[in-house]
Amino acid sequence: MFLAIENPLNSSELIFPTLECMHILGFAFSVGTIAIVDFRLLGLGMRHQTVGEVASDLAPWTLIGLALMLTSGPLLFSSDPDMYYLNWVFDLKMVLLLLAIVFHYTIHRRATMPGTSALRSKVVASISIALWVGVIFGGIFLAFI
Amino acid sequence: MSIANAIQSIAFLTDFRESVWVYPVVMAIHLSCIAVFGGMILMTDLRLLGVAMTDRPISEVIAKFRIWKRIGFCIMVTMGALLASSEAEKYSPNPFFWAKMCFLSLVAIHAAIFRPLVYNNPAELDKSPAIPGRAKLAGALSLFIWLGILTCGRLIGYYEDAQSAGSPATKPAAALTVPVSPAIVVQRSPLRLGISGPRDLQENKRKHYVLSNRESS
Incomplete structure (x- = not known):
């Protein structure tokens, strides 16, 4: 409640939407580049390159996206913590986000290395897409619940 | 205003607007498309600017994302049209909405100009030792237009029309x-x-x- 009054974020009407744009740009980079790798894992297009090549090309941009997303996100949260704190969809979003990030840097990364079976690649890619889309759905739904 | 009212009064759009679940689901699909396919647009633009994926030939980057960007664009626009038309009365006086529409028409103009110059003969870009100016211009303008669309899209939600309030x-x-x-x-x-x-x-x-x-x- 105090944060809601004193947080400088709330002093200007433009800061919140600007941060939101950063947030969206951030996940366009991170989720976008991860999805490209997932599409490759699923065998959809980009067959001239190995999965590993696609993944290493895009890894820095995934990281840039995550950095943008994870700085703007908490700032958005700080503008009205109560509203997020009391919202079960927000909890769900955070759990999905944590799972998605951990999954990305463990199982997903391993699946981009040579010697991964086609079936495994497809399962990993599907889980990855589902997790990230879940995070985005969480972000929208927390404003509607 | 009456046109806007007529649009949003279409039974199907009224149901859509008032549904508790369908509306946010469509909005979330709209945003998921921005994430997945917007990411591809960003990567293509940054490749043209010589910033990202520089180990790959430009022709390859353009070719491999093209079909996905098109599919994504279609889904994104369909979802966006649903969202906007169901709230036509609120969107029609909103300057950010019209700014977004202007940026969207710039996408078409950009394509009309740069498709023959850049996107349709990427093999030529691969051959030249440095990325040609026109390719960089295409990437920079595309980046600008899409960031404009993103910003205006977000600002739509913050404009309060005195009348509708x-x-x-x-x-x-x-x-x-x-x-x-x-x-x-x-x-x-x-x-x-x-x-x-x-x-x-x-x-x-x-x-x-x-x-x-x-x-x-």
Whole structure:
């Protein structure tokens, strides 16, 4: 409640939407580049390159996206913590986000290395897409619940 | 205004606007497309600028994303059109909405100009030792246009039209608003523009919940 009054974020009407744009740009980079790798894992297009090549090309941009997303996100949260704190969809979003990030840097990364079976690649890619889309759905739904 | 009213009064769009689940689902699909396919647009533009994926030939980057960007664009526009037309009355006086539409038409103009110059003969770009100026220009302009679309799209939700704020349609919901302290009024719903009818009630319920929770603690 105090944060809601004193947080400088709330002093200007433009800061919140600007941060939101950063947030969206951030996940366009991170989720976008991860999805490209997932599409490759699923065998959809980009067959001239190995999965590993696609993944290493895009890894820095995934990281840039995550950095943008994870700085703007908490700032958005700080503008009205109560509203997020009391919202079960927000909890769900955070759990999905944590799972998605951990999954990305463990199982997903391993699946981009040579010697991964086609079936495994497809399962990993599907889980990855589902997790990230879940995070985005969480972000929208927390404003509607 | 009457055209806008006629559009959003189409039974199917009215149902869509008032549905508790379909509306946010469509909005979330719209955003997921921005993430997945917007990411591809960003990567293509940055490749043309010589910033990203520089180990790959430009022709390859353009070719491999092209079909996906097209599919994504179609889904994104369909979802966006649903969202906008179902709230036509709120969108039609909104300057950010029209700015977004202008940026979207710039996408078409950009394609008309740069497709023959850049995108349709990428093999030529691969051969030249440095990335040609026209390719960089295409990437930079595309980046600018899409960032414009993103920004205007987000700002649509923050514009409050004086007329619609006091219109009878929104009054019943407003009357139900529980008295709140200024701290709570500060809270914003970035998606408010898209919210009407049942969702307004829901929001008020939540505010009430927040309030009563605070009082009990």
